[in-house]
Amino acid sequence: MTNTTGRLGLGHGSAFGDRGVAKRLGALGRHTPLSGRRLLEIGCGDGTYTMQLVDAFTQVEAVDIQRERLELFRDRLVADPVAAQKINVRELSVTELDYPDESFDLVTAIEVVEHIDDLDTALRQVHRVLIPGGRFALTTPNRWFPFESHGFLIRGKRYRPARGPFLPWIVPLHRRLADARAFTVRDLSRRLRRAGLEPLAVEHLMPPFDRSRLGQRIRPLTDALEGTPLKFFGMALAVVAERPTAPPR
Numbered sequence: 001m002t003n004t005t006g007r008l009g010l011g012h013g014s015a016f017g018d019r020g021v022a023k024r025l026g027a028l029g030r031h032t033p034l035s036g037r038r039l040l041e042i043g044c045g046d047g048t049y050t051m052q053l054v055d056a057f058t059q060v061e062a063v064d065i066q067r068e069r070l071e072l073f074r075d076r077l078v079a080d081p082v083a084a085q086k087i088n089v090r091e092l093s094v095t096e097l098d099y100p101d102e103s104f105d106l107v108t109a110i111e112v113v114e115h116i117d118d119l120d121t122a123l124r125q126v127h128r129v130l131i132p133g134g135r136f137a138l139t140t141p142n143r144w145f146p147f148e149s150h151g152f153l154i155r156g157k158r159y160r161p162a163r164g165p166f167l168p169w170i171v172p173l174h175r176r177l178a179d180a181r182a183f184t185v186r187d188l189s190r191r192l193r194r195a196g197l198e199p200l201a202v203e204h205l206m207p208p209f210d211r212s213r214l215g216q217r218i219r220p221l222t223d224a225l226e227g228t229p230l231k232f233f234g235m236a237l238a239v240v241a242e243r244p245t246a247p248p249r
Contacts, residue, residue, distance in 0.1 A: 017210025024110055024205070025052055027238035028137040031201035036105030040129060042094045042122075043112035047073035047087075053108070054083050061099070063092040094122040102131045109138040111236075114150075114181040123195035130243040136197055137240050142204060143168050143182040145235045150180040188239060197241040204234030 028034060035056035044050050044062035046069050054060050064070055070091055077084040092098070094109075095118050107126050116122045126136050141149050147161040148168055154177060168174050168182045189199045206222040209215030215222075225231055 017208065019210045020208035021048060021052065023208045024139045024236070024238060025049065027203045027205055028108075028139070028240060030203070031238075031240040032106070032135045032137055034106070034137070038104045038106075040097075040099070040104045040107045042107060042109040042126075043115075044073060044089070045069045047076050047089075049108065049110050050087060051076070051080070051083060054086055057086065057106075060087045061090065061104070062087055063090045063094065063097075065091060065093050067091055094125055097125045097129055099129045101128055102134075103129045105131060105134050107134070107136045109136070109140075111139055111141075113138055114140050114183070115179075119181075119191060120195065123191060123197065127196040127243055132243055132245040134243050135200075135240055136192075136242070137238075139205070139236050139238045140188065141168070141180065141182040142234055142237045143171075143184045143187075144233050145182070146233065148174065148178050148180075148182070149235055150178065152177040153179060183237060185237060185239075188237065192239075192241045196243065198244055199239060199241045201240045203238040204231040205236040205238055206231070207235045 025034065034053055037058045039053060039057040039060045041050050041053070041060065041062045042064075044064050045066065047062065050060060050062045050073070062073065064073075070089055073089050077087060077089070094112075094116060107130055109126075113119060113122070130136065145168060146166050148164050149161055151158050151160055152164050152167060152174075153159070164177075167177065174182065185202050189202075192199050204226065206226055207215060209219045209222070226234065
């Protein structure tokens with residue numbers, strides 16, 4: 001569910017289980033209505049998040065560059081003709097959006113921006129297609145989480161996150177080995193503002209532990225940490241930004 005053309009790898013954010021999906025949407029929904037007239041979902045993948053959002057919008061544009069995952073999404077829509085009438089699925093990169101200016105109330109990018117090579121161009125495109133006052137809602141890895149959540153590559157061999165503790169903290173090594181970015185709040189906010197988008201809210205999310213048996217045992221503790229200063233070390237950032245209604249002076 002990514003948009004990338006170079007070094008960074010393709011992602012599969014919708015591979016998260018139900019709790020991971022709900023956790024991300026819940027965090028974003030606390031800071032902006034996930035409803036409106038028109039939604040653009042960047043990196044829609046197989047439609048996992050799109051199908052959770054479609055009922056709250058009049059029309060949805062869902063874009064990705066991974067053709068095989070888009071085919072899975074289209075197969076899903078065959079079984080749901082009501083949703084199919086509202087969702088237009090396209091193979092399209094976020095850096096090459098062809099929608100008119102000020103087309104969307106909300107743009108989402110869930111576990112996507114870390115995979116986009118030309119992120120500055122992508123964010124400018126998001127700004128362009130949002131209506132004034134429109135919102136950009138995204139989730140992405142937090143650099144201060146001790147593990148590279150996508151795993152990492154050494155000489156073409158992929159290693160699981162547990163094999164690389166503290167890798168995201170060693171920035172030059174992380175940039176060389178990881179095929180996805182991780183962001184600090186400061187860095188991501190700077191990039192958003194450079195594109196004309198004003199950050200409104202940030203949440204730190206601990207891992208959902210959908211599939212880890214050990215994680216499911218400690219999940220009540222890690223969820224509780226989201227309400228403490230230790231949330232700083234959460235796995236992901238949930239961010240809402242806005243296209244201002246008037247240009248900055």
